[in-house]
Amino acid sequence: MSDFTRIEFNAGDGKPLFFLRLTPPDPYRGPVMLVHGMSVRSNIFNPPVARPLPHVLADAGYDVWMLNWRASIDVEPSDFTLDDAAVHDHPAAVAKIGEVTGWDTMKALVHCQGSTSFMMSICAGLLPDLPKVTTVVSNAIALHADVRTLMDIKMPFAMGALRHRVDGMDAQWGYHAPGFWAKVTRSLMLLHRECRNPVCRMSSVVYGAGWPVLWRHENLDDATHDWIKGEVGWAPIAFFEQIQASLKAGELVSTGKYPLSVLPLRFASQMPKTDARFVFMTGSMNRCFVPTGMAATFDFFEKVAPGRHTFQKMHGYGHLDIFLGKDAATEVFPFILDELNRE
Template identity: 30%
Template sequence: MGPQRSIPQYTLDGVRGADVSTYRYRTEDGLELSLLRFCRQPCDDVVLVVSGLTTSSDMFIMPEHRNLVSFLLDNGFTDVWTADVRFSNRHPYNTQGRRDTLDEVARYDFAPALELIARTTGVDAVHVIAHCLGSTAIMMAVFGQVDGVAGRVRSIVANSVGLTPRVPLWSRIKLAVAPVILEDLLGLRWIGPKWSEQPLCSRGGFIARLIGLFHPECDTSACHMLSLMWGSGHPALYRHENLHPVTHERSADLYGPTGFSYYRHVAKMVR
């Protein structure tokens, strides 16, 4: 039996007063990906929102907040789409042993999504709001002149990072060391915030409990694992005093697992 949730993992209840549709598309290299559309009425200023690595559309439609999609809809951008590319937590690809990097995301994932949006709405170019490595990937696609991308993007708001990631020293160390230890030496194919749900005798379960010893700031194992996976700090991603307790409780649902090839690619970028 899974953990008890106060909010269902993939809920759409965070957006009110909009028609919600799911669109699926296939990439040139054969993956099925998806878009969510939140439409109050057609408009010329269509917005596409892109999440970071291991998160998903769910980051922008959380019912416990006045979320980004609702804010856009309330402020004149009445046709908002969210993209779940290959590294989204709504897809299984991060745990399948694939060797994808941001190159594949940039090369394959955005062009068919933008073509689908244009075909559906009749609007040729969209505004993009992208977060973290989603920002890096869409910027790579635009600046790399990927067919079907650059001409369909009117503007980009890139949150946290753009083309050139800059990370603290401790993050550089983790990027260099963690894939070697976890993948090369221990034989793990991916890392994820739900490792504590595995038995203590498993590699993931043991690592999650070990990491918890270094994070006395809370008793949520997923939060501890996220501090290992991303950034520097206690915790790495946020200050607890600024975080809604329900969001903290949902951290294992909002952030998913990832394979190590993405870490290796980012490590190359920051060197």
């Protein structure tokens, strides 16, 4: 990570967050913010492959800002929901990029729960006017969650059986499960004999239905599959409850913690307060959130502004292998670059 500069800032509620920034000699295309998903960290965009995404973007002239928001395993854990990130993290992150770079426009690439929380923020009109976010590439899930049935079984298990017993779920329990209920959850790893990587197997217990869930083994090289052991960790139960509520509602919902004047209750039932261009993408074989959810979000935006936005399924990819795959630099990143470059 020696190429990256650490830039610290505080979220709107004072929580310390930070960026890892990769700036090329001539960042003529301006800033792009990369936002990771749940229970990982910004480093998830930087696997040990020859051409990871941050370097591809920097070589193309982008000033790359990898955000560690409150879901990062490198940030002090808290019992947060997507609401907290939408209200406090993303507006402050965008403002910080503007303050440091002086640019009055920027772009964003947001993944999974980094995407849902960012979409909540931008659709509720909570981002600063400057710098203005003009293009958003959203991967895996945006305003509509859709899963296969097995995940529906797992999530009530997590909340019904474990609420008030554990405060979160942790893929690192694959190595060490502290306490009775963590050990009970860990025992579900017996269902996952698809590889010998304890964190890969435990992440499949936590995040959906698939063997494995978060990537297709075929798409990862051995070094990246091994590296993942240190990259997936803890997520709060409160977050799983919010996704469960969103599944029931058929669209992303807030928790009601903040006034309706700040965050609406439902996010696909009102006009988004943004004129950014959105690129919705997902792996055709995503087993964490199936592609029909992303298609529903595209349909929603297509009705708002026909012909303006894009939807793309990446053939043969799952959830995170979109960024981690051994061939992502040739099969996925050119699409991302083309869309970011489009005016």
